[in-house]
Structure formats: C-alpha cells, structure tokens
Amino acid sequence: MRANSCAAINVEVVEQEDGFTVIVLADGLGSGVKASILSTLTSKIISTMLAAGLSIEKCVETIAATLPVDSMRGVAYSTFTIIRLIRNQTAELIQYDNPQVIVLRNGENWEYPRTETTIGGKQIFRSLIRLQEDDVFIAMSDGCPHAGIGIAYNFGWKREDIITFMEAMSLCGYTAKNLSTLLVDECNKLYGGEPGDDATSCVVRVRKRVPMNMLFGPPSNRDDGSRMMSLFFAKEGKHIICGGTTSSIAAKWLNRPLRASLDFTGGIPPIAYLEGVDLVTEGVITVNRVVEYAKDYIGENKQYEAWSNGKDGASLISRLLFEEATDINFYVGKAINPAHQNPNLPINFNIKMNLVQELSEALKKMGKRIKVSYF
C-alpha cells in the first residue's frame, strides 16, 4: 500500500506487531499550512489512538477537542478515512466525509454494506469486510472526483467513471503503489496539469506472500561457496543471481552451462541464462540501477515506465522485487573483486555494500520483509 500526499492531505500508516495495521487518510479544511496541520493532527491522533487500542468514539472526541478552530469558519474540521486491517483477515472501514472507499473484488466494484453512526454530531460510516485475495481498497480525497471540473467534465470525474478506470487497471497486475500513482496521475491530467484541489489516493491490495531470493557477490572465503549455494538454493521462491563471478560459482555448483546473452538494452550489461535460476544478471552496475529505481518508486514514482516494460537485467530485477516479492532473502558475498579496486573504475567494495544497504532499506519502505545474510 502506498500513498501520494500533498499539503492539505495526510496519510498515516501504522503497523503493529500484533497484526493490526491502521491507515488514515485525512483531508483538512481549506488549504495551505492550516489545512496541513489539521490533516496531520487528525491522521496522527487517529492512527496513534487506534493503534493503542482505543475506540473510534474516543478518537473522534479527541479530534474535536484538539483541532484548532478555524477563525474564519468557526469550525475545527478535517475529513478522514480509516482502513484498519485486522490480522490480515478483516478490514474495518471508518469513513467520515471523504469520497467513499472503492472496494474491488475479483476485479469488479463491490458495494459493501455500511452502517451509519453519529459520533459527536458527525455522521460516520462503518463497515467490516472479510478479506479475500486480490481485494483492492481505494481511499481518496475529494480532489479525485473533483478532477476536471469545468475543464474535462462539467461535474468532475464521476465515481462510476473512477470505478470503471480502476477496475480495468486492477486486472493488469499493478501493485497498490502503482494503482494509486495511476489514479492520481489521471486526476492531474484531468485538471490539465494544474490541480484545483489536492488529489491524493491510498490503495491497499490484498495478496499472498511471495518469497524471493537474491544472491549478490562471491563469499569472502572461497571455501564457503558451496555452503552459500546450498543455503540459497534450498530456499522457497524464485532465485536471482547478480554478478559474473557469483553466477559462475552457481553454474559450477549446479553443474549447468551459463549462457550470456549479447542484448545490451537499457544501457546496462546483458543478462545470462542458467538452468535452475530464474534470473542471472551482471552485478554492481545492474544493482546500482535497481537501487535508483527503488528510490524513485518509494518517492515520486516517475521512472516506473522505464522498468515496468524493460527487458534489461535491472528492469527484470525491479519487477521481481518491487511487484512480485513480499519476503526477500539476500545472500551477500563479501569477497573483494581485485579488478574492481582499480581507481579508474567507478565501482569498489564499499559501493557494493552500500548498494545492498540502500536496496534493503528502500524495499523495507515498500512494506517488504527483508533478511540479509553475509558470507
């Protein structure tokens, strides 16, 4: 799940150890700093209090008592949408004045039951939903349905049309992050590149855990090669090997030929083929590109088009790690390649270790579980 957040709207995600995740999207009244403070306070208060096990009634009371009152309008006001995931089995939706959360089940819009309650004079809709694999929850600010008012559409981007748009997208296997990027980008297009209102969306997608394993670099002690290989290949899930020497060691261990291709697409070294391994690439240059893509993906997500279709090693790794995997095991060899210590080359041992560090940090921010073992 990911969010794109602008000034007046704030998205908070709090994950707890006991299997609860609280996601709050809050939209403050007005614009600018004041609205930003309202939405930040609202989302922080709700996520912190719910995570601490307090009731929604208490949260709303606290917000009403805490939010600064707008001097012009005389009210303290911020809308909110809460998605609380309970032990990955149930989702509780609590919605106040934001566009209604869209739920896609089996690729189609599902009008889930909602119960109306009034808390502190606020009309709040609550729902409890049993999760199914591939369910997609789309929360958004009113900047989304308002998109294109007076430009592309007379009355903005209608809910039914947003649903049709997202239904089609949800079937293409996009991640939650990319679904929210697609939605917000479409809003910006409808606004003609100049948003009249902040368009923010937060998408949650329910999916099975997918393990993945990546081997990078030969072990510092030559004798550890076969131990490293047997641990790596014993793991469940797909196997990626990065590095020329590393893949040669793997080829020897598997007793299979390593065939390198000569396809230099994307400006990085070609990939290779080895029976029993899902993907074999060159090392430092390729992984460096993956780190670049990973940082962009958790940030502005501008380079998505480069790696989503590319056939080069970095694009292939990015798709496997960012889109497919949920649990990634890194097997990192700390051997120093003497050829890389040449001062004329822009690669060295420290860079390699940093790459692993940066990549695993970025992947953690994507919500993945990461384990790194050094050899």
Place this chain on the structure above:
Amino acid sequence: MKVTVCIGSSCHIKGSRPVVEKLQELIAQENLNDKIELSGTFCMGKCQQGVGVTVDGTFFSVSPGTVSSFFEKEMKASV
C-alpha cells in the same frame, strides 16, 4: 569459429557494448554469420586486460578503438 566477448562489470565499463556491436556489424558486413558464432560470457577473470575476447579459446585484449584491426587480423584472416 567461436568468438566470446566478456560482458562482466569491468569489461562493460571498458566498452564491451561497442566492441560487441562493432563485431556484429563487421560480421554481417562480411557475410560471416554462418561461420562465426559470437557469444557473451560473464567475467573471464582478466579484468585488468579488458575488454576480454576469446577466439576459439585464445585470449585477446580488445578495446573499442582496436576492434576493427582485431577483426581483420584475428577473425577474418583465420575463418
């Protein structure tokens, strides 16, 4: 004739891409596609002498600047 070009990190930085592209071009130009098998390999272990190229197992150090004369001398002449 089997010609293998190293496409490891080090040789990549030293220009294996232009070397491969030039060889592909020259092979096509001389109509030697059915006589020469051009392939890639990861690290040959001779990074200092890159770009590493082997012709039927014999190692040569080639650079984007010397690839044309290398082709004439070591490949075209002995095909």
